[in-house]
Amino acid sequence: MSWGESRTITLTVNGTSYTREVEVRFHLADVLRHExxxxxxxxxxxxxxxxxxxxxxxxxxxRSCLMLAVQADGAEITTIEGIADIxxxxxxxxxxxxxxxREFHGLQCGFCTPGMLTTLIELLRDNPAxxxxxxxxxISGNLCRCTGYQGIVDAALATAKNLREATAPA
Amino acid sequence: MKPPAFSYHDPATLAEAVxxxxxxxxxxxxxxxxxxxxxxxxRYVLPDHLIDLRxxxxxxxxxxxxxxxxxxxxxxxxxxxxxDLIAAKLPLLxxxxxWVGHRQTRNRGTIGGSLCHLDPAAEMxxxxxxFDATLIAQxxxxxxxxxxxxxxxxxxxxxxxxxxxxTGVRFTPWPDGHGAAFVEFARRHGDFAIASAAAMLTAxxxxxxxxxxxxxxxxxxAPVRLTEAEQGLVGQLANETAFAAAARHAAAIEAIxxxxxxxxxxxxxxxxxxxxxxxxxxxxIDGKGKLAA
Ligand code: FES
Ligand code: FES
Numbered sequence: 001m002s003w004g005e006s007r008t009i010t011l012t013v014n015g016t017s018y019t020r021e022v023e024v025r026f027h028l029a030d031v032l033r034h035e036x037x038x039x040x041x042x043x044x045x046x047x048x049x050x051x052x053x054x055x056x057x058x059x060x061x062x063r064s065c066l067m068l069a070v071q072a073d074g075a076e077i078t079t080i081e082g083i084a085d086i087x088x089x090x091x092x093x094x095x096x097x098x099x100x101x102r103e104f105h106g107l108q109c110g111f112c113t114p115g116m117l118t119t120l121i122e123l124l125r126d127n128p129a130x131x132x133x134x135x136x137x138x139i140s141g142n143l144c145r146c147t148g149y150q151g152i153v154d155a156a157l158a159t160a161k162n163l164r165e166a167t168a169p170a
Numbered sequence: 171m172k173p174p175a176f177s178y179h180d181p182a183t184l185a186e187a188v189x190x191x192x193x194x195x196x197x198x199x200x201x202x203x204x205x206x207x208x209x210x211x212x213r214y215v216l217p218d219h220l221i222d223l224r225x226x227x228x229x230x231x232x233x234x235x236x237x238x239x240x241x242x243x244x245x246x247x248x249x250x251x252x253x254d255l256i257a258a259k260l261p262l263l264x265x266x267x268x269w270v271g272h273r274q275t276r277n278r279g280t281i282g283g284s285l286c287h288l289d290p291a292a293e294m295x296x297x298x299x300x301f302d303a304t305l306i307a308q309x310x311x312x313x314x315x316x317x318x319x320x321x322x323x324x325x326x327x328x329x330x331x332x333x334x335x336x337t338g339v340r341f342t343p344w345p346d347g348h349g350a351a352f353v354e355f356a357r358r359h360g361d362f363a364i365a366s367a368a369a370m371l372t373a374x375x376x377x378x379x380x381x382x383x384x385x386x387x388x389x390x391x392a393p394v395r396l397t398e399a400e401q402g403l404v405g406q407l408a409n410e411t412a413f414a415a416a417a418r419h420a421a422a423i424e425a426i427x428x429x430x431x432x433x434x435x436x437x438x439x440x441x442x443x444x445x446x447x448x449x450x451x452x453x454x455i456d457g458k459g460k461l462a463a
Contacts, residue, residue, distance in 0.1 A: 004175030024178035024220075027211065046171035047208035051274060060248065060277040066207040067278060068200075070178055071224055119274060140359040141272025 009073040013038065014082025022069045029053045029064035032079060040080035040114050044143070051142030054115035055079050061122040063141075080114035083121060096162060097121060100155035105147065112144040120156045128164055132157060173210040180222040184229065184308060184337065187221060192310045192333035194219040199335060201244055201283035204275040229282070229337060232256065242338045243282025247294075251276060259343040261454075262300060262350035262370055266293040269352065272360040282336045288326045290426065291362040291388035293352065295322070299393050300368040300385040303341045309334040325391040348372045348381075351450035353443050354388070363388040364431050365439035367420065367447035371408070373455050379403045384416060384448065389425045389440045396420060399444070413448040420444035 010019045013036060020035050027046075032038045032055070044050035046065045053064045056078040078086060083095045090096060097117055100106065107113045116139060123130060123138040130138070135156045136149065144152065179194075181187040191197060197219035200206055209215045223229055229244035232253050239259055241250065250256055250267050257264040270276055270284065270293050284294040285305065298305065298318040305316040307330055316329055323329050330336060344350070354366030366387040372380045382403040387393035399419035406412040421441030427433030 005177055007178070023175075025173040025175055025210075027173065027207070030172070046211050048204065048275065051272070054274050057277075061274045062278050063204075063274050065211065066275070067203055068173075068178070068207075068222075070180070071200075071203070071222060122273070137359050138273055141274050 007070050007073075009070055011036075011069075011072055011075060011077055013077045014079060014085070024068065024070050026069045027065050028055070028067050028069045028072050028077075031069035032064060032077075038079050038081050042111055042114055044111065049143070050112070051115040051119065051139075052112050054118045054142065056118050056122060059122070059125075061119045078118070080117060083117055086121070087125075095121070097124070097155065097159045100159040100162075101152070104155040104158060105151040106155040107151075108146040112142055112147075115142045116144070116152055120152075120159075124156070124160055124163065128160060130156070130160055171211050173207075174213055174216050176217050177219045178222065179219060180225050182225045184226055184335070187223060187226060187335055188308055188310060188333070190219070190221050191335060194221070197221055199223060199286075201286075202246065202275075202279035203283070204271060204279035205283065205287040205289070223335070231338075234259075235340075237342065239341045239343060240338055241281055241341070243285075243336045244280050245282075247271075247276035247279045247281060247284070248273075250281060260301075260341055262352055262368055263297050263341070265350065266297045266352040266368065269293045269354050269360075269363070269366070275360075281339065285321070285339065286328050286330060286336050288322060288328050288392065289362065290325070290391055290393070291364075291366065292393070293354070293363070293366060293387065296366055296368050296385045296387035296393035297352070298339055298341075299395050300370060300383050301341050302395075303339050305336060306338045306340065307331075307334040308337045313337075319395070322392040344370055344381075345372060347456035349451040349453065349455035351447045351454065353447045353450060355439055355443060365389050365436055365443045366393075367440070367443035369444070369447035369451040371403075371448070371451045371455060373408060373452075377407055379406050379408050379412070382416075384420070384444060386420050386423060386440050386444060389420075389423050389436050391426065394423065396423075396444075403448075408452050413445050413452075416448060417441040417444040 005024045008021045032041050042052040044052035048066045055064045135153050198217040200222040229242045231242040303318045307314045350370045352368045354363035356363050368385040370383040382400045384396045396419045399416040425433040425436035
């Protein structure tokens with residue numbers, strides 16, 4: 001069912017190219033979830049407060065409820081479904097940050113987790129040696145209503161340290 | 171929580187965009203979308219037309235022209251944050267931008283969008299006011315330059331005609347070695363400031379203030395320059411007493427109160443922020459005493 005103007009757009013999501021006709025009024029999160037079936041991106045508020053809908057757009061974190069899908073035409077998008085495959089192949093099939101979330105109790109219900117992970121992946125790329133305060137500021141736009149932030153911060157700091165050690169010249 | 175139906179336009183040039191704003195009724199300009207998208211999702215605004223500026227590459231730039239620095243309206247806040255030129259030449263803007271929303275919203279949000287949205291707590295508005303920057307708008311009849319002091323007509327109301335688009339801002343940097351600081355207080359980093367203060371200072375060889383700017387955001391209906399406080403500072407020895415006297419002007423602003431933040435608390439915080447910004451700006455002046463007397 002259509003309520004108005006539509007456009008055909010092409011998105012590359014987690015390395016796969018999708019061409020779809022979408023209503024111009026649809027925000028990106030709804031297109032990812034409803035048109036592409038990628039329901040790992042969560043919607044907590046739909047007005048830019050909770051950060052659950054964060055994805056990477058051309059490598060930069062953004063709230064997918066705060067942009068129209070038509071604005072992402074031609075963009076490369078990484079969602080939670082694709083992060084295990086970025087930054088190289090990983091033993092166990094998880095991104096090191098996902099492993100650390102498991103190890104440090106960085107999640108309970110998991111609702112905020114896709115947004116936390118995409119945000120922190122960008123932070124660690126920009127700043128491989130963040131301080132605890134920098135990690136906390138980076139996730140200041142992501143609300144977690146059940147785990148609390150300590151485990152998440154610990155996971156991010158441990159991952160940063162591991163990645164630095166892994167890439168340090170011997 | 172879904173945007174209403176509208177017609178979507180994504181012109182490739184500024185000329186086309188201006189023609190669209192000048193002719194379409196009930197149209198809204200979309201830049202970074204970090205304020206407009208929530209309003210669309212919540213249907214606070216019901217435009218018939220959305221004019222998206224994202225394809226107009228001429229509107230996204232940071233460049234030096236003469237001694238000035240020009241920033242295009244569609245420049246993402248993140249690109250300002252990461253610009254070495256801005257960090258070197260406009261340290262106040264460099265510090266202020268870190269307080270704008272969150273990492274994810276700075277990646278999308280633009281300086282032009284923030285200036286046009288004109289939230290009372292907007293750091294970008296406070297910063298252009300502190301610099302007395304020049305805003306540049308383009309309409310069907312040409313380019314119009316607007317002094318930052320004339321930009322705010324009222325609460326969230328910029329001096330922009332319905333057929334104009336804000337294309338950029340021009341800043342004149344302060345001399346090398348000046349001190350600048352932007353401080354703010356919010357309950358959570360990235361939230362709208364309850365009060366913010368921006369200060370820039372220069373000093374002479376004897377430690378006297380030779381030039382001062384003090385701006386307060388988040389307290390009144392729009393960020394304000396405290397010109398009386400500034401005049402009071404010039405010629406003073408920089409010290410606790412001088413800064414406290416300036417801060418009293420900040421605390422005297424007629425503050426907005428709401429359910430969470432009573433007006434008296436906002437006004438009190440304005441004074442605290444003013445004092446902190448001045449002290450921090452002072453501490454950052456290079457070689458105080460070496461600047462020309
Ligand atoms: S759903 Fe996008 S920020 Fe909450
Ligand atoms: S893990 Fe439940 S909201 Fe964060």
